[in-house]
Amino acid sequence: MRRVTEVPERWSKASVYPDMWVDPDDDPRDSDGVAPDGELATLREYLRDYRLTLRLKCEGLDAEQMARRSVPPSTMSLLGLVRHLAEVERDWRGWIVSEEPAPRLYGPRDADFDGAAPRQELVEGAFADLAREQAATDAALAAHPDLGARVCRDGDSARGLWVHRIEEYARHCGHADLLRECVDGRVGQ
Template sequence: MSERPERWTQASVYPDMWADPGDDPRDSEGTAPDGELATLKEYLRNYRLTLRMKCEGLDAAQLARRSVPPSTMSLLGLVRHLAEVERGWRAWISDGEPEPRLYGARDADFDGAVPDPAVVEAAWRDLEREQAVTDAALARHPDLGTRLGARGIAVRELLVHRVEEYARHCGHADLLRECVDGRVGQ
């Protein structure tokens, strides 16, 4: 990457933000949810929205760009990785055999993130499906202290880990997006 994009934002009220508060789909202005489970779900929802926001408006080539060499990370790779991780987390709470990997061998989620619109569409479908299946599996266990799977992972632990994983990768997405087109965000 030889060209350095100029920093920019769509926000007009707070120029250091991704979006003006009124345009931000993440609900951060209202009353916080009641209870631990509702709070964890809200944080997870907001980080999932943040990832989508960081990818909005980019074409397949921009999503697949590995903009922080020597890393193989790209925004598309992050989408694919999170789909793979959602699937893998179900193995933590299951007593059965893990489902096969979505993209093959280790790091295939990043390595296979190529600038093809069909690959982008498939990645978003995979992520939405895997999120929904993992959400449904965890919804069967509303007691956060319930221990599941061969390792006895508490539902709470898995939910916190999900929030942590998305938060970590949203940080990566901030930097990747800024390198792609200069867009900055909160």
């Protein structure tokens, strides 16, 4: 295991704009043309881009790197973030569906981070969990196209849930920036 005192050299895969993660032609978030029309389409695009950003920050890492807690004393790792966001998607869905909330994916509080071990099957399982939970929450929200509709148990609107999801991904993509840089030195927005 790499010692925390070893600092990797900073680098970027981008050559056109060295402060970017990848070159524009290779960036799946880069959409040529105008922004989408309408509030819901805009929210969907922002969420899609943050989800892609998280995937990009994890791209090319092995299981040990994904599970590495590279910013001590934090228990965060990139794998832990993926697991946490799967858990959070499941939790949000529980706020808008009428049935009982689904059980936690990884166990009690903080198990999403604490159980992030350097095993390839855990990495693959976490990404599969995240994709499944994202799709299920997206489907639950698709039933509420009116952004002003009160859809949550606490009376929050569909808009509020969309914005909260974007905020959660944005915050954790910021964490992913730092974690990834500490793992192998790769930088870029």
